[in-house]
Amino acid sequence: MKIKKIKNPSLYDIEVNIHYPYENPEVNRVVIALHSLNISVLCKKQNTKYIISASDIYYIESVDKKTFVCLEKDVLSTHNPLYQLLEDLKSAGFVQISKSCLLNINALEKIRPLFNSRMEAYLSNGEKLLITRKYLNSIKNMLNGEES
Amino acid sequence: MKKRLITFAKNTLITTGFTLILLAGFALVVGGCAIYVKTIFEALLVNVCIQLSYLLTQKIETSYFILDAFIDITSIVIIALLFGKLFDWFISTPAWVLITISIMTYIACFLFQIVRVKDDIDFINEKLSQKRK
Numbered sequence: 001m002k003i004k005k006i007k008n009p010s011l012y013d014i015e016v017n018i019h020y021p022y023e024n025p026e027v028n029r030v031v032i033a034l035h036s037l038n039i040s041v042l043c044k045k046q047n048t049k050y051i052i053s054a055s056d057i058y059y060i061e062s063v064d065k066k067t068f069v070c071l072e073k074d075v076l077s078t079h080n081p082l083y084q085l086l087e088d089l090k091s092a093g094f095v096q097i098s099k100s101c102l103l104n105i106n107a108l109e110k111i112r113p114l115f116n117s118r119m120e121a122y123l124s125n126g127e128k129l130l131i132t133r134k135y136l137n138s139i140k141n142m143l144n145g146e147e148s
Numbered sequence: 149m150k151k152r153l154i155t156f157a158k159n160t161l162i163t164t165g166f167t168l169i170l171l172a173g174f175a176l177v178v179g180g181c182a183i184y185v186k187t188i189f190e191a192l193l194v195n196v197c198i199q200l201s202y203l204l205t206q207k208i209e210t211s212y213f214i215l216d217a218f219i220d221i222t223s224i225v226i227i228a229l230l231f232g233k234l235f236d237w238f239i240s241t242p243a244w245v246l247i248t249i250s251i252m253t254y255i256a257c258f259l260f261q262i263v264r265v266k267d268d269i270d271f272i273n274e275k276l277s278q279k280r281k
Contacts, residue, residue, distance in 0.1 A: 143275040
């Protein structure tokens with residue numbers, strides 16, 4: 001993949017054009033990565049509001065009707081419900097892995113099967129999450145670039 | 149949607165086939181020599197209903213694997229017994245045979261699914277390692 005940077009003072013914002021000979025998963029991954037830079041989530045921690053870029057989020061978990069946004073080493077809360085976040089962040093590479101958890105596919109290192117028909121996801125920050133069998137196909141499709 | 153329908157039909161035919169083989173096995177043990185043609189279609193109908201109920205029970209997600217399995221098995225056994233009563237199966241087949249067949253079919257499908265999940269995990273890990281290169 002060739003990356004070309006062109007400075008153009010007449011533009012108001014960064015413009016990205018992707019040229020490709022044919023559509024493949026790599027193209028979709030580039031699109032997802034760019035989308036994740038563009039999408040952000042409004043979060044809160046100790047009464048201070050933060051705008052967090054989707055690419056900085058590792059996973060989002062819902063516990064007792066509260067939604068927590070987990071970064072590499074920090075956890076913030078958000079008012080947005082999980083289903084709304086899934087809609088907003090799908091194009092940024094987020095996928096549902098259980099009833100209460102969304103995972104950023106870019107943070108996923110590997111998956112290991114567990115005996116009880118569930119799976120364990122190993123994240124790049126060393127954390128582990130449970131994956132329900134029902135959602136395994138979403139991860140497969142996302143990696144195949146079908147859900148972008 | 150089309151893919152889901154195909155998977156549904158495939159799973160139904162697999163479990164129907166397995167159920168009939170087990171039924172034939174039990175019949176052989178007790179000295180039976182034939183299965184009625186209508187039994188084949190009745191078994192197909194029961195398996196369609198079991199697959200539909202499985203789609204519903206899959207939506208129930210608890211933190212305990214044992215509880216999930218208990219919900220699945222209970223719904224399967226209830227459906228099998230209800231249809232057993234409806235089709236008068238208990239005249240020739242005791243209820244415990246029906247329950248055993250239902251549980252054995254569930255275990256066989258569960259083991260088959262473990263293999264399928266393992267393949268999916270290998271595929272995902274392969275894709276992830278390609279992505280890192």
